[in-house]
Amino acid sequence: MANNEVQNQSLIEKLQLIDRRIIFVFIACAVVIPLLVGATMEEETTPIVQAFFDYVENLPEDSRVLLSFDYGPTTAPEIQPMADAIVRHCAERKCKLYMMAVWATGHNLTGETIVNVLNPEFPDYKYGEEYVNLGYKAGNQGLIRLLLVDFKRMYSTDAAGTAIDSIPMMENINNLKNFDLIVSFGGGFPGIKEWVLYAGDPGNVPVGGGCTAVSAPLLYPYYPNQLIGLLGGAKGAAEYENALITAYPQYENKRMAGMSLMVSQTVSHMVIIFFIIFGNVLYFLHRSKQKANGIEGGQS
Amino acid sequence: MNFDIGIWIAAFLTLGIMSFLYKDNPWYKISEAIFIGLSAGYWFVSLFWQNLVSKLWDNLWPALDALFTRGEFTGGLLYLIAGILGLMMLMRLVPQIGWISRWPLALVVGATAGLQFINYLVSNGVIQVYNTITPLFGPVSEAGGIAPVTDVWHGLGNALILVGTFTGLVYFFFSKEHKGFFGGAARVGTWFLMITFGASFGYTVMSRMSLLIGRLDFLVNTWITGIFT
């Protein structure tokens, strides 16, 4: 009996000092298995995302949408799905897409959306007529302020160096007020907040945004007066994709990045929460055993 | 570079770094070695073009040109001082006069102390005091420029912020022993610090996960899927 108890105790102790690689395996599985299975999680679209979707859905044909890619590779996993979903939706609505970046790192990511989504899925979209990549310009919020007054002074060429006046779809763009919608992807600085403060508010142009889950709480207060809607983290992306599939059933069988990332994210959080609970249960078992054996709580 | 080769290289290096989680191994070592060499080179190239060329040379050259061709003294000549300070750093390579490198170091440390003195005083000190000053309860007219206390909970929240900031500062006192009432207050202060640490930890977990998901998504859906299609 006593022997048995000692063995039990040592098992608890062993589990408490569990090799961390076991935890690593669990976390890796929590992420990889949903990705491999291709599991998706339908996120019921919340009002803040639905409002965004409805706004795009109601844009007339040939509306001018400015998309600013204001993020870098480290937040791309969360934000790229949003950019992809919104580009898809705008292209379905036959909007004209103007892509730019106030982050230097945004330029390459703009390219990814064009190469992975726009070109293969919408082969009819012609560069210079239906979409244009203006590239990155330095200047942070100062740039936004200037664009509000004079767009072409800052962008005299597109990203490839083509003169802006030779691009047909740039003809009537004089300042930010000529756009029907501005979407900023990225919650850092400069980002959605700066677009709201220096373009949306003074120019009275509708602004929508997509940002990481971490920065979303700071931006919620701008909805609905200053932001038409906001996508926060993988969840926001998944909600938008859900709305997109509901309205355009042809996407039902398409792999939606946000919806599949959402599964991995939720499961991996569960794993971490599980381990915290597990660790504490073990700890209390261990301590009550020690108390029963008359040993004072060893660790402090 | 061929795009597919790029994917294979990226996958190889990604797995190499991840293999460290199991244990140190040659695959990790080679990824690490590439990373160190490449990134050190990358930084030097960035410093070279952004600092040496566009900050020093592009400012200094026109000034020197003006000085020697027209005999004009222009503000750009001040960059000469920066260049000289930089060269002084290199004097370390000559042991006899290595001590000269302390001059630019002294400048750097002194300037850092001076600049950060003010930065921290304002943004970390004074403004945080400003933000903490609010009414604890009762309506405040709009003139205050502070959000009026709307209900008991809001007021309690404000009071809690006051208590937390106050006791937190008590904890940091160096010249008083944490005993008696003072010790009690310091203890409460540590509780608030613990909440802060717990909250930031919990808050960050989510964003860290999405980074990993991004990487593994690349492996699963770009690389592996790419092999079979």
Add this chain to the structure above:
Amino acid sequence: MKHSASSTFAFLFLFLIFTGVLFAQDEPIDSAMVDSVATAVEEMVPVNPPKPAQLDIVQDNPGDAGSSIHVSWILSPDDGAGDNDVTSYIIYRSESPTGPFEAVGSASRGLVEFEDATTTDGIEYYYYVETVAGDDSARSSISRPIKSSAQWFSTKDIDTFIIGLMISLSVIFFIFAAQKGKELYLRKIAGLEAVDEAIGRATEMGRPILFIPGILDMDDVQTVAGITILGRIAKTIANYDTKLNMPVSRSIVMTTARETVKQAYVAAGRPEGYSDDMVHYLTDEQFGYVAAVDGIMVREKPATCFYLGAFFAESLIMAETGNSIGAIQIAGTAMPAQLPFFVAACDYTLIGEELFAASAYLSGEPKQLGSLKGQDIGKMIAMAAILIGCGLFTVASITNSESLLSLANTFRSIFSAS
């Protein structure tokens, strides 16, 4: 600035009217005149323009470096009231009352001021504000001429100056008091008490000590703090004759750290024990540096790791790796977001202020310790300010007394730092 043809035309047209009015008299136009102009505009444009905002004060920004003029106006009657259709204000500027005027900025509805930070000192400027409501707009009268200039004291910062001076003087006072032999009590800080033990352990085990001064350069004060602590720790290391391994991610930090460690070895009477190889550069890149440090950790298995300086996301990667090799870890940073990770994974963590106090603590010199007492005075000032401020506001709020409220606001504005 470019304007579309129609707006340019509208501009010219309106200016003709303004010019006419202005040429009639040298004095800036009075409000009655402006009203009549506004009426004239209203009659000609068959839409419903908003009632214009009126310029309030246009002046040089006081206590600044020049090159900026402060423009403020009284809200349009249609902003927040009336038709409530005002969307924004656009501020125009010219070097001549007759124009041409160019837009220098804009402000959202509800705002009453704008800072034009693009002026040239000594030139006279004229301003007016255009009130925009959808496609319609109306403009204010034109301001009197105004020049910007630079000043020698930033009057708006006087409060900050006095607060800084008070704290500095108390620090300096206690430095001198301590130097004269005044006894000071200082409480113990666990992380610093453990330094000797941690170095001793490495010596016993015959393993190296790893020192990481953060990933920022010498222009960050946390790095400076880390290096000053290094000076103290290196002396103990020299005494124990233990191996120090200090990989750095910045070249200037490398140079400074070498000076510091060398000095410590000389001070400990063991100059021969020092070698430049103790401090070596890896790469400036954050994660490249971490990859290399992790490699060093698992291969050299240091018995003790110090992380003292500015850290970002890499904090947890290093601290967890250090934990896995069973090292004693002492960390300290003023990066609030990284503190939790160090607290979770290290044996001791110096929290914020403690990092900056550490070198003074370890030195044991009275002068240095005195400065810590001065710091405490600063804390007392902050605590008193918070208590008094909250008290004033609360009493004002309960009694609904306007005079108390304005007193409370004045008190609070001392700390507004602008």
Add this chain to the structure above:
Amino acid sequence: MKRTVPLAITFIVGTVLVLADFIPHKPFGNLGDDFSLYFDIIAVFAFLLGGGNLIRVHLTKINRKRPDWQFSIVTLVGFVVMLAAGIFKISNPEGIQGDVAAIGSLFNDLYMYIFTPLQASMFALLAFFVGSASYRAFRAKNIEATILLIAAFIILLGRTPFGLWLTEGLTGDLAFLQIPNLANWVMDVPNLAGQRAIMIGIALGVISMSLRVILGVERTYLGQDSD
């Protein structure tokens, strides 16, 4: 000379920069910016020391055939290739005048296909370490640790659908107990208080340390006289 001059430089530069913040007039107004420019320039020269050290360390390792010397070759090759690609703008489609990171240049390719994945992978390791650290550190060992655990747990739950699902039933007057609401409250109130105490403390710590440095009380970083 070897020590007095640096001390004097530190004192003068430090004092002037503290005061300069209150003097908007030229040349004081933008001394801070001037300094960061100077610093950037000094940093390039200093890199020659750092990069030189990197080369020396690895060459020695290769020479003496120390353990893992083969990897030092890789590091050196990576360093030199990147350096050459960037300085000489190898295969840059815009030529030597073009942007160093122009798309299609060797420099940009190395950055995109080697540097970025390495960086992202290293960053991604954090997710694993967050897991192992939470398992070990979040134990209710004493009051402080329990508070840390509870705060972290509320925030974690509040950011997953699980948290909402668990407490969805609490409505009306009890709605504030819903975990997402609770999480927001923890962030906005007690977390903020602790954050402020830390920040104000840091401000005072920096001020005091800066004064020690400026006044020359703290001078460990300057090396010794008899050099």
